[in-house]
Each structure stands twice: as C-alpha cells, then as structure tokens.
Amino acid sequence: MAIAEIQGQSTEDVRPPVRLFRNLNAKIASIPMIMTAVFVFIGCTVWTIVHSFTKSRLLPKLDFVGLDQYERLWGTRRWLVSIENLAIYGICSLVLSLVIGFTLAALLDRKIRFENTFRTILLYPFALSFIVTGLVWQWILNPDFGIQSVVRGWGWESFTFDPLYNPDIVIFGILIAGIWQGSGFIMVVMLAGLRGIDEEIWKAARVDGIPTWKTYIFVVIPMMRPVFVTALVLITSGIVKVYDLVVAQTSGGPGIASEVPAKYVYDKMFQAQNLGQGFAASTMMLLSVVIILIPWAYLEFGGKKRG
Amino acid sequence: MGYTSENLAEIAIDTPQTLAEPSVRIKNLDLNFGSVKVLQNLNLDVGKGEFLVLLGSSGCGKSTLLNCIAGLLDVSGGQIFINGKNVTWSEPSERGIGMVFQSYALYPQMTVEGNLSFGLKNARIPKEEIAKRVARAAEILQIEPLLKRKPSALSGGQRQRVAIGRALVRDVDVFLFDEPLSNLDAKLRADLRVEIKRLHNQLDNTMIYVTHDQVEAMTLADRIAIMKGGKIQQLAAPGEIYNRPVNKYVAGFIGSPSMNFLQGNIQTGDTDVFLSGDVSIPLAGYAFDGLGRSPGKAWLGIRPEHILTGAEAEAAPFNTQAVIEIVEPMGSDTLVWTQLAGERIRIRMDGQSDVREGDTITIGFHAERVSLFDEATENRI
Incomplete structure (x- = not known):
C-alpha cells in the first residue's frame, strides 16, 4: 500500500479517465489539419457548388439562376472539346504510364548493371516542373527546330512530324510530354513493389517451369495490387489537374484543339470574369472525380474486410 | 586414419548407399560470388531414395549448394548429374526436381488447387492427368478440404504442406527442401518433421534437406553432411557423426x-x-x-x-x-x-x-x- 502511495496511485477504486482528454497532445496537434479539411476542402467545395447556381460574374453574388450555367457549359464547344481531350489524354496516359512504368521497373529489376544510373536518368524528368517539360517538348516537337527539321536535314525532305500544329493530333503531342515526365516516377513506385516480392516466389516459379513473362502476369502483378492502386491514384490526380503542360506547349491551340477542363475553369474565372461559369465547370470536374472515386473506394475499403 | 575434408570423396564411395547408381552426383563443384569463393571443389554423391541433410550454421554454403543442385544459381565450375544425366546447365524445371522453400513461396492469388496445378498446366499436361496428380498429392498430404482456399486462409503448417504438394505433383525423383520448417513454431515443426519422414518412407524419393537445426538433421537423415566455409566437414550417418566426429567443429556442432x-x-x-x-x-x-x-x-x-x-x-x-x-x-x-x-x-x-x-x-x-x-x-x- 505504501508503494502505491509513493507512486501517486490511489489504493481505492478509481473511475476510468475522461475519454476526451486521452492522447490530448495528439488531438491538439491535429486541430490545424482538421480546420483545413473542414473549412478549405469541405467549406470551399460547398461554397463553389452553391455559387455555380448563381449568375456571378466578376464577383460572387448569390443571385440564383438555377441550372442556367450548366446548360450554357454543355452548349459551349470549347468545353466539349476540353472534355474530349481530357478523356483521350486520361485513358492514354493511364494505360501508357502503367505499362511503361511497369516495363521499365521490370527491366531494372532483372539485376542489371548500372541500375542506379538508369534509375536516376529515368526519374530525372520528374524533378522538372510541368512548365519546363512543356517548353522543352514544345521545342523538340517544333517543326522548324525539332525532330522534323533534324530528319529533313538528313535528307528525308517530305518527313512531317508536327503534332503541336495539327489540331487532330495535338493532344498526343501533349501526351508525349506528360508520359515522359510521369512514367519515371511510376517506374520507381513499381520498382519498390517488385522489390517487395519474395525472392523465393521467383525461384518456385522457375522450378515449376513458368516463363518469366507468365510469372509477371499471373503471379507478380496480382501480388502487386496495392502498388497498382497507389500508382493509379497518383496518375489519375495528375490527369484531372493537367493544365500547365498545355499552357506551356500550346496555350490550348491550335484554335481550341488542345483545351482541357482545368484551363477552361481558370480562363472563365480569371480571364473572362465569369465566376458562375467557372464554378459550374469545376463542379462538373468534381462530379466526374466523385463518380470514379466512390465505387472504387467502396470496392477497396468497404464490402469485405481484409485480414 | 584422419577423416578430413580432403579425403571425403573416398568416404562417400565407402558408404553403402552410394555403391548403387547415385541419384544426385556433384563433381568438383565451384561457386564464386565475384571474388568470394562460396563453394570450392565440392564432391557429393546422393544415393537413390536417400535422405541427405545438409547441416551447418548460416553462411556455410548449404543453401547455396542446394540452389546449385536446383539450378537456381549458375555454377562457376564442376558438373552436376541427376539420375545419370548431366544437368549442370539445364533449367530448374528440366532437372526432375521439386523444391520446397522456407517462406513457402506459394502464389498468393491462387487457390491451393491453382498452386498445385499451375506448373503442370504450363507444361501442357492433360487435364485428367493434372486432376489425378493433384488428388493424389492432396490425399497424401491430407489437404483435400483446403483445395479451394487461398494461401492467406491457411495456417503456416498447412501452407508448408501445400508447398510440399507443389513439389509432389511434379512427379519427380528428387526433392529439395530449403529450411522448410524454420518459419513454423516449435510444436508444428515437430509435427511436420514426422510428416516429412513419413512422406519419405512412403514415396522413397531422394530427398536433400537443408537445415541449421541439428534435431531435424539427426531425426530425418540417412546421412548428414556437415558444412563449414563452403566445404563438407563430415558426411556420415547421424550415429556416426554423433559418436565419431571427424574434427572439433563437428564435435561441438552436433549434440545439445x-x-x-x-x-x-x-x-x-x-x-x-x-x-x-x-x-x-x-x-x-x-x-x-x-x-x-x-x-x-x-x-x-x-x-x-x-x-x-x-x-x-x-x-x-x-x-x-x-x-x-x-x-x-x-x-x-x-x-x-x-x-x-x-x-x-x-x-x-x-x-x-x-x-x-x-x-x-x-x-x-x-x-x-x-x-x-x-x-x-x-x-x-
């Protein structure tokens, strides 16, 4: 009993401490982040959605006009082109980033020499900003200075490669730059995943006589599901917000051929003094993300519990 | 006479099991990792149906030797024969071996049945034959109720049974075990040890078994090869090793x-x-x-x-x-x-x-x- 008193404990029955005050330091430390989440993310989102139903122009005004902004949005050719471009860019970028990133990672994982050098070279574009990447590729793809002029200089006079000046394929010119910058990072994520695969799995597959490519497809890739989910989230968020690459390479041109939704939102809000229209467009972007995100989140985290 | 690692080849030939045609024969095997010589001029004959245990502390080259036999490591010199065929440069799948690993190495996204049949399907073996072999392996190892489950729903002991089953369905003469029981707790280890012994009695395959556990070695082996520094120190029956250790290292290593x-x-x-x-x-x-x-x-x-x-x-x-x-x-x-x-x-x-x-x-x-x-x-x- 004396010992208990020395340690500052009561020898009588005690009530459990108040729950609210448990781990108090951690709770206090997380207040700023909670505030940010509530006011910036949720608050501003709700505010934007509400104002997308108004006819705000230069300044936000609660002057409701129902779905007028949305009707106008979907009647604008520029928006439709933006959506189409985003779809093409998104699907191609997603597939190519995953395929190229995984292939590079798989090649690097075959115990090659100078692995560190290759990894650095391939990851280097990721260290550049989109503006720099965009400018570099604008030069490379420029018909008068870039690839086209080099090949013509070799004597192939009729060679034509000018994606940034051809409205039909301009989005693929932007795609090249996007892939060049992004796939190195995806490669690193994939490489980390591949390194996590038990060496003995590979040995077992060799003893079983499974060819390397089959082992990748039927054994290793299914094991890397969490890594693919991570890569998918990273790539998708990059796709939805693509903006600076377009501005640096084409400014949306030729004409409106390489417009993207994020650029539409920015231009309406800050160039055309048409806040209502910008809000409506950004709400549509949010909606599309939510439509993709919710079923995925439900599949991944809801449904059955994982052990 | 002194039993040293230099004249082990003689001893191996003296031993009755190897008088018959050996199931696995290793001649003058060398293996280097860069400038590090892991195995040097190693000779070993394993008789048909023999249970040979490679025993030693970590880093002695026992797993390396097993991987060489399996074909998972390229040797630097020497020859390996399995069932009289020179397999030194053959692919692991062509050597007529089955292998069981410490970490089980099951394919996690496939059911037990899928794990057992994946290699066979890939080798284009007819469906009925695959079904027959899987059923036989499942019966021998008593894993029939688990066939539809995924490895994540199995206990460690069950997983290792499935891993043994994957070697079993290959219908091979030589089984290689790479510390198969090291990831299991003590009681399961004892159970599965008996299981492996029973399996050997039943199948009569050649088994080469790597372990650092002397109890496993003494109880399972027909002969034990004690390794140190990439060399076989002594190759003999468990009793012989216990009673007549050839050197101080072996004497101190065996016995607890x-x-x-x-x-x-x-x-x-x-x-x-x-x-x-x-x-x-x-x-x-x-x-x-x-x-x-x-x-x-x-x-x-x-x-x-x-x-x-x-x-x-x-x-x-x-x-x-x-x-x-x-x-x-x-x-x-x-x-x-x-x-x-x-x-x-x-x-x-x-x-x-x-x-x-x-x-x-x-x-x-x-x-x-x-x-x-x-x-x-x-x-x-």
Whole structure:
C-alpha cells in the first residue's frame, strides 16, 4: 500500500479517465489539419457548388439562376472539346504510364548493371516542373527546330512530324510530354513493389517451369495490387489537374484543339470574369472525380474486410 | 586414419548407399560470388531414395549448394548429374526436381488447387492427368478440404504442406527442401518433421534437406553432411557423426548441449594419459586408433550426457570431485555446470536429481566415450 502511495496511485477504486482528454497532445496537434479539411476542402467545395447556381460574374453574388450555367457549359464547344481531350489524354496516359512504368521497373529489376544510373536518368524528368517539360517538348516537337527539321536535314525532305500544329493530333503531342515526365516516377513506385516480392516466389516459379513473362502476369502483378492502386491514384490526380503542360506547349491551340477542363475553369474565372461559369465547370470536374472515386473506394475499403 | 575434408570423396564411395547408381552426383563443384569463393571443389554423391541433410550454421554454403543442385544459381565450375544425366546447365524445371522453400513461396492469388496445378498446366499436361496428380498429392498430404482456399486462409503448417504438394505433383525423383520448417513454431515443426519422414518412407524419393537445426538433421537423415566455409566437414550417418566426429567443429556442432572441451597434452608410454592442469585422465580403452601417432597438444572432448555422477562415476576409470556452480532444471534432464581442470563444463543429469548449487559431487567418465582432437589441425586423433 505504501508503494502505491509513493507512486501517486490511489489504493481505492478509481473511475476510468475522461475519454476526451486521452492522447490530448495528439488531438491538439491535429486541430490545424482538421480546420483545413473542414473549412478549405469541405467549406470551399460547398461554397463553389452553391455559387455555380448563381449568375456571378466578376464577383460572387448569390443571385440564383438555377441550372442556367450548366446548360450554357454543355452548349459551349470549347468545353466539349476540353472534355474530349481530357478523356483521350486520361485513358492514354493511364494505360501508357502503367505499362511503361511497369516495363521499365521490370527491366531494372532483372539485376542489371548500372541500375542506379538508369534509375536516376529515368526519374530525372520528374524533378522538372510541368512548365519546363512543356517548353522543352514544345521545342523538340517544333517543326522548324525539332525532330522534323533534324530528319529533313538528313535528307528525308517530305518527313512531317508536327503534332503541336495539327489540331487532330495535338493532344498526343501533349501526351508525349506528360508520359515522359510521369512514367519515371511510376517506374520507381513499381520498382519498390517488385522489390517487395519474395525472392523465393521467383525461384518456385522457375522450378515449376513458368516463363518469366507468365510469372509477371499471373503471379507478380496480382501480388502487386496495392502498388497498382497507389500508382493509379497518383496518375489519375495528375490527369484531372493537367493544365500547365498545355499552357506551356500550346496555350490550348491550335484554335481550341488542345483545351482541357482545368484551363477552361481558370480562363472563365480569371480571364473572362465569369465566376458562375467557372464554378459550374469545376463542379462538373468534381462530379466526374466523385463518380470514379466512390465505387472504387467502396470496392477497396468497404464490402469485405481484409485480414 | 584422419577423416578430413580432403579425403571425403573416398568416404562417400565407402558408404553403402552410394555403391548403387547415385541419384544426385556433384563433381568438383565451384561457386564464386565475384571474388568470394562460396563453394570450392565440392564432391557429393546422393544415393537413390536417400535422405541427405545438409547441416551447418548460416553462411556455410548449404543453401547455396542446394540452389546449385536446383539450378537456381549458375555454377562457376564442376558438373552436376541427376539420375545419370548431366544437368549442370539445364533449367530448374528440366532437372526432375521439386523444391520446397522456407517462406513457402506459394502464389498468393491462387487457390491451393491453382498452386498445385499451375506448373503442370504450363507444361501442357492433360487435364485428367493434372486432376489425378493433384488428388493424389492432396490425399497424401491430407489437404483435400483446403483445395479451394487461398494461401492467406491457411495456417503456416498447412501452407508448408501445400508447398510440399507443389513439389509432389511434379512427379519427380528428387526433392529439395530449403529450411522448410524454420518459419513454423516449435510444436508444428515437430509435427511436420514426422510428416516429412513419413512422406519419405512412403514415396522413397531422394530427398536433400537443408537445415541449421541439428534435431531435424539427426531425426530425418540417412546421412548428414556437415558444412563449414563452403566445404563438407563430415558426411556420415547421424550415429556416426554423433559418436565419431571427424574434427572439433563437428564435435561441438552436433549434440545439445554441446560437447565439453579440455585443453591439454597427450602423454604416451606404458599407460596413455591426457594431462590438463593438475588433472590426469587415463586413455586406456580410447575408441579410436590414432593415439600412438600424435602425442602432444590436444583437445579432449566429452559430451555432457557421457559424464557420469554418483556411484557410476566412482566405478569409472577416471573420476574426481567437482563443486556445482549452476543448476538448470529442464524437466526431463537437469543441466549442471561445474569446473574440471579449470574449464567450465556441463553435465547432463537425470531430471529427478535434487542437486543444488554449492554441492560437491563425484563426476567421472570412460575413455571410450572421449574424443581427442589435435590442437593444431583440430582433426580427430
């Protein structure tokens, strides 16, 4: 009993401490982040959605006009082109980033020499900003200075490669730059995943006589599901917000051929003094993300519990 | 004669199992990792249906040797034969081996059935044949109820059974085990050990089994190869290794608790004696024949279980008084620490003995239980 008193404990029955005050330091430390989440993310989102139903122009005004902004949005050719471009860019970028990133990672994982050098070279574009990447590729793809002029200089006079000046394929010119910058990072994520695969799995597959490519497809890739989910989230968020690459390479041109939704939102809000229209467009972007995100989140985290 | 790693090839040929055509033959095998020589000029014959255990502490090259046999590592020199066929440069799948790994290495996204049949499907074996082999393996290993489950829904012991099953369905003559029980808890390990022994009796395949656990080695093996530094130190039946270790390393490695060693001199004359400090141990009746040739500095080894106490000790040719320093009761046995000729030694006593620290007891042993090792070469005298 004396010992208990020395340690500052009561020898009588005690009530459990108040729950609210448990781990108090951690709770206090997380207040700023909670505030940010509530006011910036949720608050501003709700505010934007509400104002997308108004006819705000230069300044936000609660002057409701129902779905007028949305009707106008979907009647604008520029928006439709933006959506189409985003779809093409998104699907191609997603597939190519995953395929190229995984292939590079798989090649690097075959115990090659100078692995560190290759990894650095391939990851280097990721260290550049989109503006720099965009400018570099604008030069490379420029018909008068870039690839086209080099090949013509070799004597192939009729060679034509000018994606940034051809409205039909301009989005693929932007795609090249996007892939060049992004796939190195995806490669690193994939490489980390591949390194996590038990060496003995590979040995077992060799003893079983499974060819390397089959082992990748039927054994290793299914094991890397969490890594693919991570890569998918990273790539998708990059796709939805693509903006600076377009501005640096084409400014949306030729004409409106390489417009993207994020650029539409920015231009309406800050160039055309048409806040209502910008809000409506950004709400549509949010909606599309939510439509993709919710079923995925439900599949991944809801449904059955994982052990 | 001295049993050293240099003349092991002779010993291997002397052993009856290898007189028949060997199932696995390794000739002058070398393996280097860069400038590090992991295996050097290694020779080994494994008889048909033999259970050979490669035993050694980590880094001794035992797993490396197994991987060479499996074809998972490219050798730097030498030849490997399996069933008389030179497979030195064959793919693992073409060697006629099945392998079981420490981490089970099951394909996690496939069911048990998928794991068993994946390799067979890939080899374009007819469906009925696959079904037959899977059913047989499942029956032998008693994993029929688990066939539709994924590995994540299995316990460690069940997973290792499935891994053994994956080797079984390959219908091969040689099974390779790479520390298959090391990831299991003690009780499961004992169960599965018996299971593997039963499997060997039932199938009569050649099995090569890598472990660092001497209990597994002693209980499972027809022959044990004790490895150190990329060389086989001794290759013999478990009893032989226990009773006639070729050198001090093997003597200290096998047996738990391990052998006691005393440093001293052998004096030959009318009566051979081993002198260590003020203790003189008569060597009359020493079980091996090298005494006359190498008098001089030596180690004397005596296993804790061969040191007698009480009346038995008094009747032994060598006995002395010893003060007990520490008593470790282990239930079935009691381990007692004491001093002999200035060395701390262990004695294994009956679990029921009620000795206490500070007691003085009589200890003694017979010379035929003793092993002597040359101090310089550490080889048996």
